[in-house]
Amino acid sequence: MSLIEGKRITFKRARPNPLFQDWLEELYEEAKQKKSKFESTLKEALTSISKYPLPLQSGAECAILKGFDKRLCLLLDKRLEAYKCFINYVNPSSIHPIKDSSPSEQYCTTTAVNLSQGTENNAQIPLIEDNLNNVIQKARKDCKYKPTFRSGGYAILMALLDQRTHSSQEMLNKDELIDRAQKYCEESFIRPKPGTRYTAWSNMRRLIVKGFVKKTGSKKPQYSLTESGIAIASELVIDMKNKPSVNDIIFNDLQNDALTSPYIEPEVILIEECNSKSTLSKNNPQIKAFVGDLKTENNLNHELIVMEAGSFDIILLIDKNETSGVSKRNDPTVAQFNKFPDLKHEYRSLKVGDFTWVARHRTTGQELVLPYVVERKRMDDLGASIKDGRFHEQKFRLRKCGLNNVIYMVENYGSNKHVGLPVQTLMQALANTRMQDGFKVHVTESLTHSARFLAMMTVRLTYEFKEKTLKGHNKETRDNILMTFEYFNKSSLKNKPLSVTDTFIKILLQLKGVSVEKALAITNLYKTPKSLINAYKFCAQKDGEMLLANLKAGEMSRNVGPTVSKIVYQLFTFKNFS
Numbered sequence: 001m002s003l004i005e006g007k008r009i010t011f012k013r014a015r016p017n018p019l020f021q022d023w024l025e026e027l028y029e030e031a032k033q034k035k036s037k038f039e040s041t042l043k044e045a046l047t048s049i050s051k052y053p054l055p056l057q058s059g060a061e062c063a064i065l066k067g068f069d070k071r072l073c074l075l076l077d078k079r080l081e082a083y084k085c086f087i088n089y090v091n092p093s094s095i096h097p098i099k100d101s102s103p104s105e106q107y108c109t110t111t112a113v114n115l116s117q118g119t120e121n122n123a124q125i126p127l128i129e130d131n132l133n134n135v136i137q138k139a140r141k142d143c144k145y146k147p148t149f150r151s152g153g154y155a156i157l158m159a160l161l162d163q164r165t166h167s168s169q170e171m172l173n174k175d176e177l178i179d180r181a182q183k184y185c186e187e188s189f190i191r192p193k194p195g196t197r198y199t200a201w202s203n204m205r206r207l208i209v210k211g212f213v214k215k216t217g218s219k220k221p222q223y224s225l226t227e228s229g230i231a232i233a234s235e236l237v238i239d240m241k242n243k244p245s246v247n248d249i250i251f252n253d254l255q256n257d258a259l260t261s262p263y264i265e266p267e268v269i270l271i272e273e274c275n276s277k278s279t280l281s282k283n284n285p286q287i288k289a290f291v292g293d294l295k296t297e298n299n300l301n302h303e304l305i306v307m308e309a310g311s312f313d314i315i316l317l318i319d320k321n322e323t324s325g326v327s328k329r330n331d332p333t334v335a336q337f338n339k340f341p342d343l344k345h346e347y348r349s350l351k352v353g354d355f356t357w358v359a360r361h362r363t364t365g366q367e368l369v370l371p372y373v374v375e376r377k378r379m380d381d382l383g384a385s386i387k388d389g390r391f392h393e394q395k396f397r398l399r400k401c402g403l404n405n406v407i408y409m410v411e412n413y414g415s416n417k418h419v420g421l422p423v424q425t426l427m428q429a430l431a432n433t434r435m436q437d438g439f440k441v442h443v444t445e446s447l448t449h450s451a452r453f454l455a456m457m458t459v460r461l462t463y464e465f466k467e468k469t470l471k472g473h474n475k476e477t478r479d480n481i482l483m484t485f486e487y488f489n490k491s492s493l494k495n496k497p498l499s500v501t502d503t504f505i506k507i508l509l510q511l512k513g514v515s516v517e518k519a520l521a522i523t524n525l526y527k528t529p530k531s532l533i534n535a536y537k538f539c540a541q542k543d544g545e546m547l548l549a550n551l552k553a554g555e556m557s558r559n560v561g562p563t564v565s566k567i568v569y570q571l572f573t574f575k576n577f578s
Contacts (some may be wrong), residue, residue: 017049145232152200170224313360314344317348336448359482371405380413380472386429396516399437399441508522518551521560
């Protein structure tokens with residue numbers, strides 16, 4: 001029959017993904033019987049995969065369909081792996097995979113071949129039908145297990161292999177093993193993942209069950225590698241030999257690899273953003289007057305400090321309060337930064353911020369603070385700080401510290417479900433921090449990613465300043481002259497005496513809708529509460545309520561606004577109490 005010109009011929013598979021569809025039907029029926037909360041999710045997934053017209057290669061590819069979350073995709077991938085092992089176990093010669101075909105198509109092809117190979121293969125069909133679960137379990141045991149790179153299992157095997165290679169004593173107790181394994185792992189061995197009880201150490205049980213690690217003793221057990229453990233660990237060393245670590249990516253062969261690495265894409269643009277678009281610019285007259293209000297003490301040494309290019313190192317300073325004790329073994333923060341042996345970092349008591357950088361002269365040891373400071377918050381801590389008022393107070397002190405570039409780094413806390421406030425509220429607070437306060441906001445997934453971000457920032461700052469001659473003094477930062485670390489920490493004391501204007505600003509910041517910019521605009525005209533109260537005495541009530549409304553705040557020159565003006569008027573007059 002001839003084809004009609006211009007008529008489209010369509011071909012639609014009846015069941016493009018029979019294997020995945022069968023498994024989902026089983027899961028759905030089981031969930032329905034148990035009245036599981038996942039019943040509706042599985043029903044949606046089953047409906048969407050039955051309507052999807054193309055074959056899917058893996059569980060991960062199912063993520064494009066409705067109803068497929070990360071757990072369900074992972075479950076399908078694991079079941080697919082077990083199924084492949086099962087087919088190999090039952091009849092390896094019967095598998096003739098079709099190029100570019102899906103697992104479901106290979107399943108159909110394998111079944112057809114089995115049915116066409118005579119009585120010998122046909123005799124295996126009842127076995128498949130009657131003992132499928134038992135055979136799959138045995139096939140899974142026969143499948144070779146390899147821990148994922150930088151997972152808990154991988155780290156344990158690497159630590160035990162190191163011990164066997166470099167010491168005559170092959171066994172390690174739990175504390176020693178954790179101490180040595182942490183550097184190989186992205187997760188913490190002592191702090192559970194948010195919302196779970198599992199740490200990287202939870203992988204030990206699987207390694208023992210698989211026969212890779214031998215546990216000796218009960219009260220104070222010690223661990224060592226078995227023969228199969230040595231073999232798998234050696235294979236991992238070979239497999240990962242040419243795979244660079246995060247430290248290698250960041251610190252080694254920077255010009256060729258690190259600057260184009262996907263790990264550092266957000267960080268690369270950070271310094272350019274801070275330099276080109278900072279609302280904390282030293283040219284801002286309000287900030288200049290506010291920061292310059294700090295009085296210099298008579299006993300300070302005011303002579304200029306000069307550091308020639310190439311005569312100093314860039315050091316990352318980490319606040320001691322970010323750790324549970326620098327000397328404490330296996331502290332999560334310390335463990336994360338120990339993954340970067342090429343990172344120059346120290347732990348000190350910082351009076352403002354959680355991280356900053358200094359340029360230290362290699363001969364004299366003098367230190368100048370670079371104009372960058374980082375405040376770190378986990379999502380749950382951010383919620384708590386908003387509720388108890390620390391959020392605005394900390395932002396006020398960051399603005400006042402004299403460093404032009406403030407980075408507000410926020411870590412996600414699991415799925416951000418239990419963080420004290422609705423996630424929308426936290427996102428709005430971060431948006432206000434960026435737009436109103438002019439801080440650079442950077443969100444990371446975990447402490448691991450935060451440490452990576454700071455390590456990359458250190459590299460970028462090293463490149464930024466390595467060709468520059470730095471100048472500094474024991475006073476606040478002015479123009480291109482930096483402040484010493486001693487002055488920075490002393491001037492940022494939380495409980496140091498405040499001027500009347502500083503106290504006035506802190507009072508205003510407690511009012512709803514008053515940002516730092518608006519508080520600075522008000523105090524720039526009225527230095528003290530008394531001067532504002534005196535101004536109100538010569539105003540009628542309506543004029544007083546609008547007295548501050550048209551004041552310009554910030555670099556955008558936005559009005560303070562009538563709402564804030566009225567709130568301030570009500571606070572500093574007694575008419576509302578009459």
